[in-house]
Amino acid sequence: xxxxxxxxxxxxxxxxxxxxxxxxxxxxxxxxxxxxxxxxxxxxxxxxxxxxxxxxxxxxxxxxxxxxxxxxxxxxxxxxxxxxxxxxxxxxxxxxxxxxxxxxxxxxxxxxxxxxxxxxxxxxxxxxxxxxxxxxxxxxxxxxxxxxxxxxxxxxxxxxxxxxxxxxxxxxxxxxxxxxxxxxxxxxxxxxxxxxxxxxxxxxxxxxxxxxxxxxxxxxxxxxxxxxxxxxxxxxxxxxxxxxxx
Amino acid sequence: xxxxxxxxxxxxxxxxxxxxxxxxxxxxxxxxxxxxxxxxxxxxxxxxxxxxxxxxxxxxxxxxxxxxxxxxxxxxxxxxxxxxxxxxxxxxxxxxxxxxxxxxxxxxxxxxxxxxxxxxxxxxxxxxxxxxxxxxxxxxxxxxxxxxxxxxxxxxxxxxxxxxxxxxxxxxxxxxxxxxxxxxxxxxxxxxxxxxxxxxxxxxxxxxxxxxxxxxxxxxxxxxxxxxxxxxxxxxxxxxxxxxxxxxxxxxxxxxxxxxxxxxxx
Numbered sequence: 001x002x003x004x005x006x007x008x009x010x011x012x013x014x015x016x017x018x019x020x021x022x023x024x025x026x027x028x029x030x031x032x033x034x035x036x037x038x039x040x041x042x043x044x045x046x047x048x049x050x051x052x053x054x055x056x057x058x059x060x061x062x063x064x065x066x067x068x069x070x071x072x073x074x075x076x077x078x079x080x081x082x083x084x085x086x087x088x089x090x091x092x093x094x095x096x097x098x099x100x101x102x103x104x105x106x107x108x109x110x111x112x113x114x115x116x117x118x119x120x121x122x123x124x125x126x127x128x129x130x131x132x133x134x135x136x137x138x139x140x141x142x143x144x145x146x147x148x149x150x151x152x153x154x155x156x157x158x159x160x161x162x163x164x165x166x167x168x169x170x171x172x173x174x175x176x177x178x179x180x181x182x183x184x185x186x187x188x189x190x191x192x193x194x195x196x197x198x199x200x201x202x203x204x205x206x207x208x209x210x211x212x213x214x215x216x217x218x219x220x221x222x223x224x225x226x227x228x229x230x231x232x233x234x235x236x237x238x239x240x241x242x243x244x245x246x
Numbered sequence: 247x248x249x250x251x252x253x254x255x256x257x258x259x260x261x262x263x264x265x266x267x268x269x270x271x272x273x274x275x276x277x278x279x280x281x282x283x284x285x286x287x288x289x290x291x292x293x294x295x296x297x298x299x300x301x302x303x304x305x306x307x308x309x310x311x312x313x314x315x316x317x318x319x320x321x322x323x324x325x326x327x328x329x330x331x332x333x334x335x336x337x338x339x340x341x342x343x344x345x346x347x348x349x350x351x352x353x354x355x356x357x358x359x360x361x362x363x364x365x366x367x368x369x370x371x372x373x374x375x376x377x378x379x380x381x382x383x384x385x386x387x388x389x390x391x392x393x394x395x396x397x398x399x400x401x402x403x404x405x406x407x408x409x410x411x412x413x414x415x416x417x418x419x420x421x422x423x424x425x426x427x428x429x430x431x432x433x434x435x436x437x438x439x440x441x442x443x444x445x446x447x448x449x450x451x452x453x454x455x456x457x458x459x460x461x462x463x464x465x466x467x468x469x470x471x472x473x474x475x476x477x478x479x480x481x482x483x484x485x486x487x488x489x490x491x492x493x494x495x496x497x498x499x500x501x502x503x504x505x506x507x508x509x510x511x512x
Contacts, residue, residue, distance in 0.1 A: 072350065075352065077508075078509045093351055099348050100347075109273065112266055116266040117266075119354070
């Protein structure tokens, strides 16, 4: 393993188990007869890759191919069934923003709550509060409960908080589809800044255009397997080929 | 034991999140209500009045050893900590499941979610306690230095609560049956604990069973030290402490053993 490797996946397999018998009436006889009570589903099949510090890596693949599972393994919320995942450094997830938002609390209260969830200290939030509010462009509503926000405003606030974390590894999942064009452009500018600062970025998107423009390297996942790993253009071409065959 | 120590260090590292989570619990609950935080006091007060009426005027339950104490005070001293216990367990039971979006997205010590709900209930309890103090003043109940025993007794209660809370939160994430089971269990447990009746009404041959129920010992001890100005039953309290420590360790161990699959099963 190279010295500057920050994410290392070694033969990672992730299986999920589903209960086959839905009701107790079906479950009990099955248990007694010694039938299988759960069916497995392999979300990731022996995947290995390494990501070095400062790399900007895109992950592409159709729905259900295992992209989100990879992100969850990196974020540390899931553990692999077999194999090993090693992550060095603070991971900041920009996945499904607003997971920690409480609808009854005001925007300002939510900034503190979400900041804490992302690992910020209160002092840090105080110092950045104005900058967060400015970025979100919703100053006049900041003391309203977020349940009154439009979905766009909600996302803006969540994104504004998330980009004010000082991450070492940034996980971006399909979130740049939110907001109007001007806000999207602003988000990309912020991500470019992160890239320049040497933050490692994992970027998941269905938009190959965005991935090619933004990432140097791309992982192509399909049917739980790593199909291709390499330069953005060649992997995206491979992805297009696969798709056109269907 | 090592994992417990590591968990404590983790929680200290994430203490600001813990603070925010407790704040979220307390602040969000009574938003958009006119009476707001007043509900925290109003709720136990109303329950208390109705129960006092039912059990002292209609059913006339004696207060025995603490004979000169009005029934409402007798009830309050035991019922308040019980409410804390029951409310802590119900909200802890739902704590992981209701934060599913966090559990599947972001890493932080999961015990914080459970601890935060329990701490939020302690805040409720402290507010409701002010009503008890007013009661004690109105009825001019003499308070001795023995009342300081309340602190270690409370500590034992919280240890016991936390152990069960950790178990319930993790188990309910895997099997939602637990929350329904808990509702049933809490009702039975309330009647099997000397709360609406004095402990010495329990027939001699069942006493040993009561000693095994830490809540019975704890509630009785509160009465002893607050109302009777007496020492608590130290042997019983020691037993309760032992049981609580064991329950806590078991709950914690179960929680940690299931923690890895939380995100898969929620």
